[in-house]
Amino acid sequence: MYKKMGLLSFISIFIMALPVSSQQFSSKTLALKTTRYELAVKVDYEAEKIFGQCRLTVHNPSEETVSHIPLILYRLLKVTAITDEQGRAIPYQQKVLSFEDWEQLQVNYVEARLPQPLASGQSKTIGIVYEGFLFGYSNDGWMYVKDHIDKEFTFMRWDGFGYPVVGYPSEKVNRRSGLQSYDYTLSVTVPEGLVVANGGKLSGKSTINGQITYTYTNFKPAWRMDMPIAPYGILEDKQNNLKIFHFPDDKDNAGMILEGMKKTLQLYTNWFGPADNFQGFTIIEIPEGYGSQTDVTSILQTADAFQKRDNLTALYHEIAHIWNVRDNDPLPDRLESEGLAMLLQYLAQERLDNKPDALAKGYERLSGRFRQQCERNPKCTDVPIIEYGNEDLTDLSYTKGMLFFYLLYRLMGEKDFLDAAGSFYQKYKNTGATTEEFLNHLKQRSKQNLDRLYEEWIFGTESSRLVLEGVPVENLILRYMQ
Ligand SMILES: [Zn+2]
CATH class of the missing domain: 1.10.390.10 (Neutral Protease Domain 2)
Structure with a gap:
C-alpha cells in the first residue's frame, strides 16, 4: 500500500526502490542500530486504540551506505507520517506481510526512504506517527504475546511490536544483527487510576483533565521497552x-x-x-x-x-x-548467561531456601529435559555447545549448559568456581567477552585440569552420549578428575 503523496515523490520512490511486497528479505543484512528512542503513547480505552509518536535515532556502523530505514509494527498499527529532524515529510511505504521464516507472524512492514542515503558512521533521527489496535499474536501460535488494550491490563512491548522496531520481516536477518542497545525516554498517557510500569527511572508524572502521563528514562542501555499498564x-x-x-x-x-x-x-x-x-x-x-x-x-x-x-x-x-557480561560472539550461544543463571538459581535455593539438595536435583531434572530435547530433535545430540548460537539451539544452554556448569562447579570447588565467575565479571563488565574468553578465564583459575571436560562438553558431543546413557553424575566427576 502506498501512502498518498505528490506524483513527483511517488515516481522518485518508484525509481529508487522496489515495492516492499516484491522484496526478498531473508537475503538482506540489517546494518542499522537504534541508539536513541523517544516514545510518547496515549491509550484511548473507549476506542481501544493507541496513538503513538516517536523519535528514533539510528546509527549506521557498517561500511555500506544505507538508503532506507526498515521498521516493523504490529499488523493493525498504521504509520500516518514519517518526518526528518526539521519536520519535513519522508516518503515511506507500508504493507502487512508475513515473516518470511515465520508465516503466522504478520506485521506491518514500513520502509522509510531516506532523502539522503546514510553513509557509514552516520546517524539519523526520524519522527514516526502511528496509531491503531493491538490484539497480540496468541491466536497465531505465539501464545504468550496476548498484548491488547483493556483497563484491567494493557501491554505494549517489543515482542508484540506495540511500537516501531527497526527490522525486516525475517527472524533470521533480525537475529543476525544482534540485540539493540539504546537510551530511551518513554511517556505514556492513561486515564487517572491506572499506573504505567517500566523498569527505568520515573522522571515525571503529570495529570491534565483526568489523564495521567508517566515518563520514564532508562538506567542502562536497553534492548527493549516494556509498558505494562494496570491499576x-x-x-x-x-x-x-x-x-x-x-x-x-x-x-x-x-x-x-x-x-x-x-x-x-x-x-x-x-x-x-x-x-x-x-x-x-x-x-x-x-x-x-x-x-x-x-x-x-x-x-x-x-x-x-x-x-x-x-x-x-x-x-x-x-x-x-x-552480573552477565555482554557476549561478543556474533551469534551468542548463551552458555555463560543462561547456563550459569540456571546453576545459580539452584545454588541460591540451597542458600536462601534451605534446600540442601537443590543443585543435585536440578542436575537430574535438566538431564531429563535434555534427553527429551534430543528425542524431539536429534540435532540436539550432535551439536556441540560452542555451536549453539550458529545452529540456533540456544535453548539447550538452559539444560545441557547447566549440566556443564554443575560439573565445573564440582570439579573446581565452590570457592574457586564463584571467585572465577566473579573475577570474569569484574574484568570484562565494560568490554564484553566471547565464550572462548570466558572458558579460558575459568580454566586459568581452576586447579583441576579442564581439558577433557571442555573437549567432551564444549567442543565435542561425547557429553550427549553420557547424558543420554544416564551415566551417574558422580561417575562423570571421577571421569574428569583424572
Ligand atoms: Zn535467563
Whole structure:
C-alpha cells in the first residue's frame, strides 16, 4: 500500500526502490542500530486504540551506505507520517506481510526512504506517527504475546511490536544483527487510576483533565521497552533502589518478594563483587500466560510465579543476569548467561531456601529435559555447545549448559568456581567477552585440569552420549578428575 503523496515523490520512490511486497528479505543484512528512542503513547480505552509518536535515532556502523530505514509494527498499527529532524515529510511505504521464516507472524512492514542515503558512521533521527489496535499474536501460535488494550491490563512491548522496531520481516536477518542497545525516554498517557510500569527511572508524572502521563528514562542501555499498564500498587525500597509493581490483591506477595530481592542481591554481591553501576531493579507483575521476561534492569513476572510464596527460583535466575557480561560472539550461544543463571538459581535455593539438595536435583531434572530435547530433535545430540548460537539451539544452554556448569562447579570447588565467575565479571563488565574468553578465564583459575571436560562438553558431543546413557553424575566427576 502506498501512502498518498505528490506524483513527483511517488515516481522518485518508484525509481529508487522496489515495492516492499516484491522484496526478498531473508537475503538482506540489517546494518542499522537504534541508539536513541523517544516514545510518547496515549491509550484511548473507549476506542481501544493507541496513538503513538516517536523519535528514533539510528546509527549506521557498517561500511555500506544505507538508503532506507526498515521498521516493523504490529499488523493493525498504521504509520500516518514519517518526518526528518526539521519536520519535513519522508516518503515511506507500508504493507502487512508475513515473516518470511515465520508465516503466522504478520506485521506491518514500513520502509522509510531516506532523502539522503546514510553513509557509514552516520546517524539519523526520524519522527514516526502511528496509531491503531493491538490484539497480540496468541491466536497465531505465539501464545504468550496476548498484548491488547483493556483497563484491567494493557501491554505494549517489543515482542508484540506495540511500537516501531527497526527490522525486516525475517527472524533470521533480525537475529543476525544482534540485540539493540539504546537510551530511551518513554511517556505514556492513561486515564487517572491506572499506573504505567517500566523498569527505568520515573522522571515525571503529570495529570491534565483526568489523564495521567508517566515518563520514564532508562538506567542502562536497553534492548527493549516494556509498558505494562494496570491499576498497580507500588512497593519500594528506596535505599536499595528496588521497586515492585503488583496487582492490588498481591501486596503481601510483593512484600515477600522485595525481601527476597534484597537477600538475593546480597548473596550474589558476596560471591561476585558489586554489580557495575547498579541504579535499581524493578519487578513488574503481569497476568499468567504473558511470559516472564527480563530486561537489563527489570523482570516482568507472571502472576502465577509472583504468587508462589515459597518459590523465588525465577527471581534468583533473573537477578543472576545482572552480573552477565555482554557476549561478543556474533551469534551468542548463551552458555555463560543462561547456563550459569540456571546453576545459580539452584545454588541460591540451597542458600536462601534451605534446600540442601537443590543443585543435585536440578542436575537430574535438566538431564531429563535434555534427553527429551534430543528425542524431539536429534540435532540436539550432535551439536556441540560452542555451536549453539550458529545452529540456533540456544535453548539447550538452559539444560545441557547447566549440566556443564554443575560439573565445573564440582570439579573446581565452590570457592574457586564463584571467585572465577566473579573475577570474569569484574574484568570484562565494560568490554564484553566471547565464550572462548570466558572458558579460558575459568580454566586459568581452576586447579583441576579442564581439558577433557571442555573437549567432551564444549567442543565435542561425547557429553550427549553420557547424558543420554544416564551415566551417574558422580561417575562423570571421577571421569574428569583424572
Ligand atoms: Zn535467563
